[in-house]
Amino acid sequence: xxxxxxxxxxxxxxxxxxxxxxxxxxxxxxxxxxxxxxxxxxxxxxxxxxxxxxxxxxxxxxxxxxxxxxxxxxxxxxxxxxxxxxxxxxxxxxxxxxxxxxxxxxxxxxxxxxxxxxxxxxxxxxxxxxxxxxxxxxxxxxxxxxxxxxxxxxxxxxxxxxxxxxxxxxxxxxxxxxxxxxxxxxxxxxxxxxxxxxxxxxxxxxxxxxxxxxxxxxxxxxxxxxxxxxxxxxxxxxxxxxxxxxxxxxxxxxxxxxxxxxxxxxxxxxxxxxxxxxxxxxxxxxxxxxxxxxxxxxxxxxxxxxxxxxxxxxxxxxxxxxxxxxxxxxxxxxxxxxxxxxxxxxxxxxxxxxxxxxxxxxxxxxxxxxxxxxxxxxxxxxxxxxxxxxxxxxxxx
Amino acid sequence: xxxxxxxxxxxxxxxxxxxxxxxxxxxxxxxxxxxxxxxxxxxxxxxxxxxxxxxxxxxxxxxxxxxxxxxxxxxxxxxxxxxxxxxxxxxxxxxxxxxxxxxxxxxxxxxxxxxxxxxxxxxxxxxxxxxxxxxxxxxxxxxxxxxxxxxxxxxxxxxxxxxxxxxxxxxxxxxxxxxxxxxxxxxxxxxxxxxxxxxxxxxxxxxxxxxxxxxxxxxxxxxxxxxxxxxxxxxxxxxxxxxxxxxxxxxxxxxxxxxxxxxxxxxxxxxxxxxxxxxxxxxxxxxxxxxxxxxxxxxxxxxxxxxxxxxxxxxxxxxxxxxxxxxxxxxxxxxxxxxxxxxxxxxxxxxxxxxxxxxxxxxxxxxxx
Numbered sequence: 001x002x003x004x005x006x007x008x009x010x011x012x013x014x015x016x017x018x019x020x021x022x023x024x025x026x027x028x029x030x031x032x033x034x035x036x037x038x039x040x041x042x043x044x045x046x047x048x049x050x051x052x053x054x055x056x057x058x059x060x061x062x063x064x065x066x067x068x069x070x071x072x073x074x075x076x077x078x079x080x081x082x083x084x085x086x087x088x089x090x091x092x093x094x095x096x097x098x099x100x101x102x103x104x105x106x107x108x109x110x111x112x113x114x115x116x117x118x119x120x121x122x123x124x125x126x127x128x129x130x131x132x133x134x135x136x137x138x139x140x141x142x143x144x145x146x147x148x149x150x151x152x153x154x155x156x157x158x159x160x161x162x163x164x165x166x167x168x169x170x171x172x173x174x175x176x177x178x179x180x181x182x183x184x185x186x187x188x189x190x191x192x193x194x195x196x197x198x199x200x201x202x203x204x205x206x207x208x209x210x211x212x213x214x215x216x217x218x219x220x221x222x223x224x225x226x227x228x229x230x231x232x233x234x235x236x237x238x239x240x241x242x243x244x245x246x247x248x249x250x251x252x253x254x255x256x257x258x259x260x261x262x263x264x265x266x267x268x269x270x271x272x273x274x275x276x277x278x279x280x281x282x283x284x285x286x287x288x289x290x291x292x293x294x295x296x297x298x299x300x301x302x303x304x305x306x307x308x309x310x311x312x313x314x315x316x317x318x319x320x321x322x323x324x325x326x327x328x329x330x331x332x333x334x335x336x337x338x339x340x341x342x343x344x345x346x347x348x349x350x351x352x353x354x355x356x357x358x359x360x361x362x363x364x365x366x367x368x369x370x371x372x373x374x375x376x377x378x379x380x381x382x383x384x385x386x387x388x389x390x391x392x393x394x395x396x397x
Numbered sequence: 398x399x400x401x402x403x404x405x406x407x408x409x410x411x412x413x414x415x416x417x418x419x420x421x422x423x424x425x426x427x428x429x430x431x432x433x434x435x436x437x438x439x440x441x442x443x444x445x446x447x448x449x450x451x452x453x454x455x456x457x458x459x460x461x462x463x464x465x466x467x468x469x470x471x472x473x474x475x476x477x478x479x480x481x482x483x484x485x486x487x488x489x490x491x492x493x494x495x496x497x498x499x500x501x502x503x504x505x506x507x508x509x510x511x512x513x514x515x516x517x518x519x520x521x522x523x524x525x526x527x528x529x530x531x532x533x534x535x536x537x538x539x540x541x542x543x544x545x546x547x548x549x550x551x552x553x554x555x556x557x558x559x560x561x562x563x564x565x566x567x568x569x570x571x572x573x574x575x576x577x578x579x580x581x582x583x584x585x586x587x588x589x590x591x592x593x594x595x596x597x598x599x600x601x602x603x604x605x606x607x608x609x610x611x612x613x614x615x616x617x618x619x620x621x622x623x624x625x626x627x628x629x630x631x632x633x634x635x636x637x638x639x640x641x642x643x644x645x646x647x648x649x650x651x652x653x654x655x656x657x658x659x660x661x662x663x664x665x666x667x668x669x670x671x672x673x674x675x676x677x678x679x680x681x682x683x684x685x686x687x688x689x690x691x692x693x694x695x696x697x698x699x700x701x702x703x704x705x706x707x708x709x710x711x712x713x714x715x716x717x718x719x720x721x722x723x724x725x726x727x728x729x730x731x732x733x734x735x736x737x738x739x740x741x742x743x744x745x746x747x748x749x750x751x752x753x754x755x756x757x758x759x760x761x762x763x764x765x766x
Contacts, residue, residue, distance in 0.1 A: 075565055077572075142751045148564055149496045153701065154750050157743035160698070164740040289694070293572055300569055340584055348580025354573030358566045359558050 039207040055318025062298035062314035064267025070305035072260035073240030075152040078159025084287040086272020089128035091187035091282035100176040108194035121193035128273035129266035136265025166284035186283030303364025426752035463608035474615035476723020477622040481677035482700035483715035485670030491710035498571035501697015502578035507544040507678025541675040548671025582690030590689035614684040708759020
């Protein structure tokens, strides 16, 4: 058994050696072209395009969470907070919700006559990223002294507090009869993205939405790739691997960790703002703890710390959640004689995937090279002893 | 323990001017934060008064502490349930340093199986007192066995294979199992809270102390919690297996070298934690008279907060933390409205993490330097 495993691994290593850098660049180019022409293969309002848009937006979030969990090794169970803040950034800056204000910037002719704050979608994206980066820093601050599981719990608590604020925001007045959020009623009638020369997006033609989120994905992907190889990215990985050693080599702990939270949060906020526009409402009921786990599952199934893994994990779970379970397999239990629908238990399915993935293939679908090295059997016995000895930080957790 | 000091030193360097402030805040901050709510509301009740009811359309304003007393009574008895769950977190964390995220959902399964057993045993509002007492005792024991074995099973399937993997892995499977159990509960009893027969008339007043009515539910919660906690502390401190648990918690490797079966000891820990969660499940169902598949998630987070507050790994701390969180929760429920309770409890959780990560009675751990 282990012999077979070793042979498989050596084949994989050989394949990686033989796939030169240029080839992988060509592959990336081909994927981008396929991504751009994809919507022409389906009708402009098909369910598959809808699922694709959501899946790509999930991939953006997954990339954001991957910065925090994957690069910096800080388990974040409250990522839904940034989804919420990003979506509210859209609700606040791109709708008539703050009806006393009259601020308009580069919006469609219709929106520029309406009361409220109406900014161009790109400005809202930047605003969402900034708000979330600030919130990420605030959430990061109390976790600086903590490690491992405790970080997870603090972030979870923050996520839940933001969720509670979103639900109860109706009773928080910000002056002039305006409230902070619209609670479970939702901020509706948000502006559709508008670009001069293209016009406003609408839900009859989903193709522009798709290109928009695909462009966001490419930008985030590019930033991620550059970050990973930057000084900051190496500092994150060093901190993740051994905090004590990293700090004693002169890596600024506070700054590095806070940057991880802020940057990861900013990506989540951008995706959240897109979701707000795409769902045309910002409803407090969307921001549940389960969503944090859903995004975490994407990162883990893809391979913690692996950029391409995060993309693949996001797309895979996006399709499973929005296409496979509701459209294809939903009636499966009733065919098998059970009295429930598969959509009811989707979080159970994700939980099951998490358990299976962790037990059978902890490195994920597309593992990060460094982590794969850690998890391979040849060095595991020595490492396992080291990890168990008291005094060493417990692995990457 | 060396790492603790090592990892703290770079931070201490950046925050040296604040070191003294931090030391004081660490010692007194949490206690001050905990005392803030009751003291504030007590003073407010005495000076501004509170509305105790309506007589002929006019509000009756009282200026005494009995509303605060009522909050405390309700909170402490709620806290007794949280304490039972929190012990499960603290035992497991003490021994393998893992937050058993699925623990709250094990508690939920405990509630569900208890309620299911009532139906099987035919317990209802018309059952005689003796039959009820016997039936509930049987239910308690069976629910404890169910949740105990479920917890052991989870450990065997989801945590043991990952014992040598990074800790993140086990935490993630724990979260995964939490979701699986929640969906089991969802399929078992539907998606909305279900009311169950009020077998013990939980809201009936037994006696009154200083204007504070003591309800049957309160007495039940303590009548189950106190003996179980005493049994547990006796088990841990006096028996051979308990000594093995303590040894494993201190140093698994050394314990193994001394001939302790570490795997069996860890299973035993999960069994004990699960059993207490099952007992809490029964008490919850009797006390709240409704069950819901999502109750475990909330209860789990509250109980975890309690365990952290008391000092994780410390049974006495878990009980203390449970009782305190219960009071905070009941104060928030009645004074700010239940929709804010969650935010208040989590606010306290963050405050603990900032001010005193080791908790009230805990020692410094590797995680919370």
